[in-house]
Amino acid sequence: MGARLRAAPRRRRSATIRDVARRAGVSPATASRVLSASRHPVSERGRRRVLAAARRLGYIPNLLARSLLTRETAAIGVLVPDVSNPYYAGVLRGIEDAAGPARRTVILCNTDRDPAKLRWYLRALMERRVDGLVVAGGSFGRAESAITGGALPVVMIGRGPARLPCVRVDNVAAGALATRHLLELGHRRIACLAGPAVSTTAADRVAGYRRALREAGVPAAHEVVLEAGFTPAGVPALVARLLAREPAPTALLAPNDLVAIAVVRALHEQGRRVPEDVSVVGFDDIPVASYVVPALTTVAVPAYALGRAAVEALGGLLAGRPAGTVVLPTELRVRESTSVLDERRGLA
Amino acid sequence: MGARLRAAPRRRRSATIRDVARRAGVSPATASRVLSASRHPVSERGRRRVLAAARRLGYIPNLLARSLLTRETAAIGVLVPDVSNPYYAGVLRGIEDAAGPARRTVILCNTDRDPAKLRWYLRALMERRVDGLVVAGGSFGRAESAITGGALPVVMIGRGPARLPCVRVDNVAAGALATRHLLELGHRRIACLAGPAVSTTAADRVAGYRRALREAGVPAAHEVVLEAGFTPAGVPALVARLLAREPAPTALLAPNDLVAIAVVRALHEQGRRVPEDVSVVGFDDIPVASYVVPALTTVAVPAYALGRAAVEALGGLLAGRPAGTVVLPTELRVRESTSVLDERRGLA
DNA sequence: TGGGAAATGGAAACCGTTTTCCATCCCGAC
DNA sequence: GTCGGGATGGAAAACGGTTTCCATTTCCCA
Numbered sequence: 093m094g095a096r097l098r099a100a101p102r103r104r105r106s107a108t109i110r111d112v113a114r115r116a117g118v119s120p121a122t123a124s125r126v127l128s129a130s131r132h133p134v135s136e137r138g139r140r141r142v143l144a145a146a147r148r149l150g151y152i153p154n155l156l157a158r159s160l161l162t163r164e165t166a167a168i169g170v171l172v173p174d175v176s177n178p179y180y181a182g183v184l185r186g187i188e189d190a191a192g193p194a195r196r197t198v199i200l201c202n203t204d205r206d207p208a209k210l211r212w213y214l215r216a217l218m219e220r221r222v223d224g225l226v227v228a229g230g231s232f233g234r235a236e237s238a239i240t241g242g243a244l245p246v247v248m249i250g251r252g253p254a255r256l257p258c259v260r261v262d263n264v265a266a267g268a269l270a271t272r273h274l275l276e277l278g279h280r281r282i283a284c285l286a287g288p289a290v291s292t293t294a295a296d297r298v299a300g301y302r303r304a305l306r307e308a309g310v311p312a313a314h315e316v317v318l319e320a321g322f323t324p325a326g327v328p329a330l331v332a333r334l335l336a337r338e339p340a341p342t343a344l345l346a347p348n349d350l351v352a353i354a355v356v357r358a359l360h361e362q363g364r365r366v367p368e369d370v371s372v373v374g375f376d377d378i379p380v381a382s383y384v385v386p387a388l389t390t391v392a393v394p395a396y397a398l399g400r401a402a403v404e405a406l407g408g409l410l411a412g413r414p415a416g417t418v419v420l421p422t423e424l425r426v427r428e429s430t431s432v433l434d435e436r437r438g439l440a
Numbered sequence: 441m442g443a444r445l446r447a448a449p450r451r452r453r454s455a456t457i458r459d460v461a462r463r464a465g466v467s468p469a470t471a472s473r474v475l476s477a478s479r480h481p482v483s484e485r486g487r488r489r490v491l492a493a494a495r496r497l498g499y500i501p502n503l504l505a506r507s508l509l510t511r512e513t514a515a516i517g518v519l520v521p522d523v524s525n526p527y528y529a530g531v532l533r534g535i536e537d538a539a540g541p542a543r544r545t546v547i548l549c550n551t552d553r554d555p556a557k558l559r560w561y562l563r564a565l566m567e568r569r570v571d572g573l574v575v576a577g578g579s580f581g582r583a584e585s586a587i588t589g590g591a592l593p594v595v596m597i598g599r600g601p602a603r604l605p606c607v608r609v610d611n612v613a614a615g616a617l618a619t620r621h622l623l624e625l626g627h628r629r630i631a632c633l634a635g636p637a638v639s640t641t642a643a644d645r646v647a648g649y650r651r652a653l654r655e656a657g658v659p660a661a662h663e664v665v666l667e668a669g670f671t672p673a674g675v676p677a678l679v680a681r682l683l684a685r686e687p688a689p690t691a692l693l694a695p696n697d698l699v700a701i702a703v704v705r706a707l708h709e710q711g712r713r714v715p716e717d718v719s720v721v722g723f724d725d726i727p728v729a730s731y732v733v734p735a736l737t738t739v740a741v742p743a744y745a746l747g748r749a750a751v752e753a754l755g756g757l758l759a760g761r762p763a764g765t766v767v768l769p770t771e772l773r774v775r776e777s778t779s780v781l782d783e784r785r786g787l788a
Numbered sequence: 789t790g791g792g793a794a795a796t797g798g799a800a801a802c803c804g805t806t807t808t809c810c811a812t813c814c815c816g817a818c
Numbered sequence: 819g820t821c822g823g824g825a826t827g828g829a830a831a832a833c834g835g836t837t838t839c840c841a842t843t844t845c846c847c848a
Contacts, residue, residue, distance in 0.1 A: 106589065110834075119799075121799080121837080128836075133797095158835055162836075175523060176530055178526060181523050199515075200518075200536060200546050216543070220504070220545065221504055350727070380698065467828045469829080470828075483826065503805095504803085505833085507833090511833080
């Protein structure tokens, strides 16, 4: 004979569908049909009684039990490098706003771009049987696919392996856009602070920078690329190195707005004014970019829209519609941190 | 006779503990005992076989089934007004970093301070049977407690009803701290931009501001409080109103750093320099505060630590330890946006 | 009046775990 | 020789829903 399993004493048992059924004088089957809007017909009288009983008992369905049976959890896992980064905060907000109406909940994981952490979280999400994944700003290679068993729908944000659907911007174009803006203002000595070496986003922007310079016929000797990371750490030293060059650049690209703001400050501390002495362009257009002084000229990346689009693509995948790559447009927002090159000034 | 339920065709069935048991030549009970590190002894031989079978089959336990039985989901719901706000992003990061090691996952909900949205999410979290809740920056009254049935452990961040455990800072003290700093610099006409009227955080800071002024013997007529909200919207108009006063304030408190940065900009646009003409103090010390020019003098609120502490308190609650109120210290960070009052300048 | 279809409702299996009872077996102690 | 007890392992009952089969009615139309 099996055992009478004692309920864990800690949490009091809440009303189950059987309780509702009993109170309504119907079978659990009927109660379920009413409460989960099944297609099976139920008499008006039965429906009313079940609804009344559910209300009276404060019935809250147990999604775990339902999910166990239906194999759907209505939960999606979201992997981002770091929510503290305003760009990813925007992405996350878009994800959540799109997931809510679809009655899906978001399980958040910060990977810090650490593959071990990524895999650890991936496993946790698999154990929870999430319906799908949105992965932003991380690599997702063979090892990761092995964990998901390849069966789990995944949408990448930014860039991922070709086999996975992806929502992104054209970062090569974005890099070129920023660079051409500076070229049009007369700048020729334009430095580029690149993001971390592992980031394809950063690499693409650098590629766009190089391409724009070449197309404008700027000598290759003018190309200056320094690795800076996506955070302001180390920015003053990098700026100092740039200012020490002979001749020094008159404009520069920062890997994102956060770093751009730090660059403006570092230049300020070195006695250079923006944009009179040096022009600075950022990427992302985070909320604060338009409030700082000088307001940042930047290439806007639609973080919020990327998040939304990713969830919509994932929803499509879950509904059986295939998803490909979605490329959203970037846009140059000219504000105050760039200006026409004044030959009499400049860093030199 | 009952029905043979056909498995949903969409998702392929992954290996279950029964598959593992069969392959290892043991019963599901034994397999479970090995895989979930139960106290029940299992022979070394059996253990090895189960582990090998699990590895071979790529077994990933189904947490839904486990949770259904144990009544614990190892998931916590997190309700914040808006992740795009850097302050809440910091809180969230702290929450997640503290939850991870405890093997708990975080379900994120953005409430936008909308009670309807809050209740909607609350219900969704109840359906998912989260183990507990962390609620930041929202009210949590009778109606909300009714949804959770009062049985769900809840930790508030910031401020909540007295009956709930809470992790917060002393915002009255923080407001007084900022104000006293300005008083010490010689300012007497200090304006206060308050946060939204519904926010107790905002109200407390205003109270601290008033208290500090009174204690310094500043005439009540010098008190100026304008409602500004926690976002930069409308800031230029408010600043214009302030500048139009006669005499005009020589210093001001912003409800948070984001607004403070917008205030600095608005002053700049009106031809006033910070701090030479007007001193500005913010709250929170968001990451960007130290990178803008001028670097913001601000009262640091330990967002990350608040998040961590909330999860730790919740963990304690779940382990049966009662939790009270935790008050974390704020700290004045004097940077560049405040300076000694120069009688010859000022707004007047 | 008969018959097919639609409406209505219940019994029970099933999802994948965990855990409680036993049932053995084996060991040393008395 | 038997008895207490620890080690080991299995059967089966939960957890709380959903859904598949039926089993009845009821209804409409020929």
